[in-house]
Amino acid sequence: MRRPGRGFTLLELLVAISLMALITGALYGSLYVGFKAHRSATDSVAPARAVGLALELLRQDFDAALPPTGILAGAFTTSTDAGLGGTGNTTGGGLSGTSSRTGAGLGGTGTSASANSSGSALLTFFSCAHVPRDGETACDIRQVELSVETPPGETQPVLMRRLTTNLLASGTPTVHEQVLCRGVKLFNLRYYDGTDWQDSWDSSGQGDILPNAVEVTLEFVLNPERAGGAERTCRLVHVYGIACALAAGTN
Secondary structure: OOOOOOOOOHHHHHHHHHHHHHHHHHHHHHHHHHHHHHHHHHHHHHHHHHHHHHHHHHHHHHHOEOOOOOOOOOOOEEOOOOOOOOOOEEEOOOOOOOOEEEOOOOOOOEEEEEOOOOOOOOEEEEEEOOOOOOOOOOOOEEEEEEEEEOOOOOOOOEEEEEEEEOOOOOOOOEEEEEEEEEOEEEEEEEEEOOOOEEOOOEHHHOOOOOOOEEEEEEEEEOOOOOOOOOOOEEEEEEEEEOOOHHHHHHO
16 A cells, blocks of 8 residues: 655744745845945936036037137127126135135136026037937037026026027027036136136127137035935036137137
8 A cells, every 4th residue: 555645744834934034034135235235326426427427518518619700600708797696706615696706616716606696697608519409400509508596496506508509590599408417516617718717708808719728617516415414515627628719719
């Protein structure tokens, strides 16, 4: 006669279930720590990555800046209007809403905006499009405006880039707004004339020429959405050469 097969006892089932629970808990803990570390690392580099993209867009704009001469002339000008609550050319480094102030950059001066700026354009110039939008022709001429402002419903100032396209169209030109950087503490601009750095630039009063280079100083908060804790900031300085500066100055 065949002997009946031996099954698992209740104790053996309880031990197996307990071991599975321990292994599952250990795996969940490891995955939780890994995902938390990944999220923390992503949140830490996200502001710097966004600023890197913003500086690359500025490089494209300055590389394609058009000289203020010829049929499609467009002035390269900086604003000295601090806007609502601003004080104009103010000495000091406080966040008082100034638009042009001394000591704004790293060891220098320039057209700058602090955290409470109202949004008046700090720099306006014309540039060709590297990558035309839908409905634009290749190398469409754009008006570029850079400003620091606090959008409605937000508490942190942002670096705003406005592109006015279709300037020669029969209809109304189109304005595109783009936030380049959030949590801006300082945005400073200086202009190199070939010999010295200038605090401001107005091509209409300087023989319709462009500066040889533009120095951009951007200071921003690394953790703008984190409540409490110490605020961490980062300051970046980039110098952009203007390709058409020599040709404009020669002509």
